[in-house]
Amino acid sequence: MIPVEEARTRILDALRPTGAESVALPEAWNRVLATPVHARLTQPPADVSAMDGYAVRAADASQGARLRVTGSAPAGHPFSGRVGPGEAVRIFTGAVVPAGADGILLQEDAMPEGGSVLVEEAVASGRWIRRAGLDFTAGDLLLPAGRQLTARDIGLAAAANHPWLSVHRQPRIGILATGDEIVLPGEPLPPGGIVSSNAHALAALVRAAGGVPLVLPIARDDVNAIAAAASEARFCDLMLTTGGASVGEHDLIQQALGPQGFALDFWKIAMRPGKPLIWGRLGQTPLLGLPGNPVSALVCGVLFLWPALAVLRGRPAAAPPLRPAILGTPLPQNDRREDYLRATVTRREDGVLQVTPASRQDSSMLRTLAGCDALIRRAPDAPGLDAGAWTEALILSELGI
Numbered sequence: 001m002i003p004v005e006e007a008r009t010r011i012l013d014a015l016r017p018t019g020a021e022s023v024a025l026p027e028a029w030n031r032v033l034a035t036p037v038h039a040r041l042t043q044p045p046a047d048v049s050a051m052d053g054y055a056v057r058a059a060d061a062s063q064g065a066r067l068r069v070t071g072s073a074p075a076g077h078p079f080s081g082r083v084g085p086g087e088a089v090r091i092f093t094g095a096v097v098p099a100g101a102d103g104i105l106l107q108e109d110a111m112p113e114g115g116s117v118l119v120e121e122a123v124a125s126g127r128w129i130r131r132a133g134l135d136f137t138a139g140d141l142l143l144p145a146g147r148q149l150t151a152r153d154i155g156l157a158a159a160a161n162h163p164w165l166s167v168h169r170q171p172r173i174g175i176l177a178t179g180d181e182i183v184l185p186g187e188p189l190p191p192g193g194i195v196s197s198n199a200h201a202l203a204a205l206v207r208a209a210g211g212v213p214l215v216l217p218i219a220r221d222d223v224n225a226i227a228a229a230a231s232e233a234r235f236c237d238l239m240l241t242t243g244g245a246s247v248g249e250h251d252l253i254q255q256a257l258g259p260q261g262f263a264l265d266f267w268k269i270a271m272r273p274g275k276p277l278i279w280g281r282l283g284q285t286p287l288l289g290l291p292g293n294p295v296s297a298l299v300c301g302v303l304f305l306w307p308a309l310a311v312l313r314g315r316p317a318a319a320p321p322l323r324p325a326i327l328g329t330p331l332p333q334n335d336r337r338e339d340y341l342r343a344t345v346t347r348r349e350d351g352v353l354q355v356t357p358a359s360r361q362d363s364s365m366l367r368t369l370a371g372c373d374a375l376i377r378r379a380p381d382a383p384g385l386d387a388g389a390w391t392e393a394l395i396l397s398e399l400g401i
């Protein structure tokens with residue numbers, strides 16, 4: 001059994017980001033940039049007015065002065081002349097400041113009188129003018145490669161005149177559930193049958209982590225059926241299996257995939273739940289074999305698949321974040337497996353997170369998992385803790401899982 005951290009490192013080290021594709025701006029949200037975005041223009045392209053009012057020479061625009069209005073400069077229609085001594089040009093927000101002017105007299109501080117305007121508030125030089133390049137200059141690096149694009153980033157890329165962005169392709173994750181006893185939700189149940197939940201839960205996790213799930217038909221507990229289904233792996237950036245990971249004679253993943261060229265990197269980790277995790281490569285495709293127990297499959301999904309998807313989509317390799325929290329109930333000493341306890345989370349009035357482990361931690365209990373928003377991490381051989389002691393927890397809602 002290898003430690004959790006080593007398992008994660010071995011998984012993440014083996015993965016490479018997907019290639020790049022061009023997508024239109026609206027499709028780029030939440031995708032990861034493959035190529036940096038540089039400004040294709042200067043913004044604003046010239047000095048522009050930040051307000052509606054009059055473009056003036058500040059030296060002339062003292063309180064009580066009267067200026068002759070010689071023209072108008074709406075946004076998008078620059079005034080071609082100059083503002084001469086004793087003159088003003090009507091201007092609107094976003095319009096280019098005419099030559100000669102060095103300040104804006106606010107409309108609220110001006111009284112139009114026929115062809116002129118009375119200055120009611122003196123104008124300082126530079127007032128209400130946005131200088132050319134205030135935001136960015138042509139050639140500036142605006143967004144680096146590897147950035148996960150926010151709505152703000154997309155606005156910036158659009159302003160910099162990019163209709164398309166080069167982003168990493170969304171990783172395709174094949175999901176293969178195995179087992180004679182499992183049937184798809186909604187299907188008639190044979191005696192002793194159970195409904196397959198793992199593939200669907202994992203597909204949702206893949207989506208939350210920015211991948212595209214490809215849910216394959218369930219494979220029977222038969223080496224040929226598993227081998228045939230797993231051949232779909234060649235279309236995927238990563239292949240997931242659930243079930244058949246353990247030591248029983250019906251646990252066939254390794255038996256079935258060995259003859260297909262499966263190269264095992266490791267099997268079994270010092271973790272609860274999730275001990276029989278499998279990691280290796282089937283041909284070119286990395287393969288993560290998750291345990292069949294639904295909670296084990298999902299906890300492994302959070303700890304290994306979630307960061308794996310980050311790497312595949314061009315983000316840095318990192319473990320899911322752990323937050324400090326205090327315990328709602330005491331915990332006994334841990335054994336040699338790193339433990340992830342399903343727990344509810346509350347935020348105390350002082351802002352501190354409090355986590356309370358579910359009273360039963362059986363790795364089949366999906367209702368408990370759905371009702372819990374956190375996984376308390378306990379290091380191998382961690383000592384017993386009293387209620388109120390500090391611990392650390394992974395907050396599932398933070399990951400969108």
Ligand SMILES: Nc1nc2c(c(=O)[nH]1)N[C@H]1C(S)=C(S)[C@@H](COP(=O)(O)OP(=O)(O)OC[C@H]3O[C@@H](n4cnc5c(N)ncnc54)[C@H](O)[C@@H]3O)O[C@H]1N2
Nearest residue numbers: 177179196197198199243244245246251275291292293296
């Ligand atoms: N003698 C031992 N037995 C077991 C060990 C062990 O070390 N020695 N490990 C246990 C641990 S820990 C786990 S976890 C499970 C994992 O077993 P498998 O990966 O081989 O999973 P299965 O046996 O196929 O199924 C286990 C359990 O999960 C249910 N299942 C399977 N697939 C699905 C699915 N798609 N959706 C929902 N539920 C699923 C299945 O019906 C079983 O109840 O092994 C222990 N045994």
Ligand code: MOO
Nearest residue numbers: 273274275296363
């Ligand atoms: O470690 Mo298993 O993963 O107990 O359910």
